[in-house]
Amino acid sequence: MHAVQESLLDAAPPVIERPRIERQAVTRTFDGVTCHEVRARSAVERVPETAELPFQWSVSPYRGCEGACAYCAARRGHRQLGLDAGAGFASTIVVKTGLADRLRRELAAPRWEGAPVALGLAGDCYQPVEEIYRLMPSIVRALADAGNPFTVLTKSPLILRDLDLLREAAKVAPVRAGVSVGFVDDRVRRSVEPGAATPQRRLEVCAELNDAGIPCEVLMAPILPLITDSPDHLRSTVRRAAEAGAVRVTPIVLRLPTGAREWYLAWLEREHPGLVPRYQALYGRSPTADADYRTRIIAQVRSLAEAYGIGRDSRRWRRRRSPARQLTLA
Template sequence: MPQEFTPDPLRRKARASLSNAAGRYDMVRDAVDDGWFQETPEAVIPTEVRQEAARSIITYNRSPDLPFDRSINPYRGCEHGCIYCFARPTHAYLGLSPGMDFETRLIARPNAAAVLRRELSAPRYKAATIALGTNTDPYQPCERNYGITRACLEVLRDFNHPVAIVTKGALVERDLDILAPMAAKGLVRVGISVTTLDADLSRRMEPRAPLPARRLAAIRRLTAAGVPVRVMTSPVVPGLTDHELEALLAAGAEAGADAASWIMLRLPREVSELWQEWLAEHEPGRAAKVMARLREMHGGRDYDPRWGHRMRGEGRYAEMIAQRFKAACKRLGLRERTPELRCDLFARPPQPGDQLALF
């Protein structure tokens, strides 16, 4: 009878997931060693990027606890590989695993900018801030080759359309030539997520994201160019990173951020099992405390998806984090609410084939 095969840990270099269980819509697949496995232990799992022709690019939502009603995601999956990423379960809709597949089998949408231009040009379209990168990071490593995020920003610039960007990627600096002029018009804001100041913990928990110091450097460069930045201390991990909350906010403020936000660790669907596998290998001494705190905030469950509850949890511990955050923001001069981005400048640029004005 064949033995169940588990890849050597060395093969997971720069990857966070410890498993690659089938998605909830996929058939169960068991990896076995039939004696023919020839890969050397030093071999790493490569990143595969496939292309998808998008039929639409703006996704609308009615979630009452989100500050935006529309978003754009140029990529599916994310090579940053953050083990806690709440977006991992979306890979199951593609017949892929929310585990290792999410961070190694990516999908790029190279026609995103052309589709976006078409959608913004629709006569009935009304401008409102578009969130860029709400599901997966728009500045993950493959953006260097594909440039889809930059192409979308060029379209938004041409239409004077407001955009709020969320990223961990230092590659956002590349697009300052677009972002700075848009910021001068009140059309853009960037959120930089900094989860911990501990470089070792970051490398294990977010293996291919820029180190914390590099993200803080990106905040400095963006704000120096006039781009407003929110430092996002998200997620707060109870028993693991919660003690860093004030230090994270202070580092963000020192780097030039003018606003801040926080979200508690969320473990929807498959993320819970993946997270607990990671804890067992990387932080076994803290695993019980981390999960106890999370369950305390969610009525004994790993996660409660109710609107208004899922982002923060409830109870004494959640209230304490909220109070610490508010006090630190007040002391550091960081705003929790920021001015709305401008929508009144939105205008459709001339399109090929348009009739020219006579006067």
């Protein structure tokens, strides 16, 4: 028995296989955020139809997001890379270096037909690490030089840094922006979107982009069942989008694909344990909520958008801008 114990003690420690991306990347750490720099092998990616988004093609300079939104469907990408799709999604960011050069080559390829692309689906393209890497200016220039239409999706005021570039690009191609504001109650934001800008600030960004000539819509995403789907929540969010001059409101009900599902339901269990059984009934094993529920919520939002003149007369409702003012359901 004694000999067996000695052989176990003398045995080599088990080899823990690191994710391939960690072994291939140049890794740097900034203020507690680990960045894996990898050379971009592709730029334009097809958006899966199952994502139910109004885009077919996307370009994402970052994977992972410091916004730390509990519901983010992009968490699945971290899981596929062997990275932590939970807390690590916000603290471990994959940075695609050389992306603009790769994008230029792909946009110049004969098979590319100049289809519109969305920027930032795998992680906010204007999240804080963009202040360090500054990938977006070269990406915007590449799209502008190719005359390719694009839409920037973000929750971040940092997009305003590149406002002049966006305006220049808009002279040669359709350029739009989409600011994600699923709800305007900042108490909910602090819980489920702890690293994101306040809804108030995002709506101010929407107003500034529209004032500068960059058409900006509000992606009402996601609408959280049983949390932000009440008539008051929906009305308040649509009204504030109208006041910000949003050219359109696109309602998107929460999706729970694998990767995001586990993390969001863990959050729900902590914050709203009484809702867990109702979510199980609403979603079952599907990443999407019950079809009748989604149809009803989307119809309500569209009716409210029509009532507030969004898409018809976006200046009908006077905007109210106050950075210090937190949004409630008033």
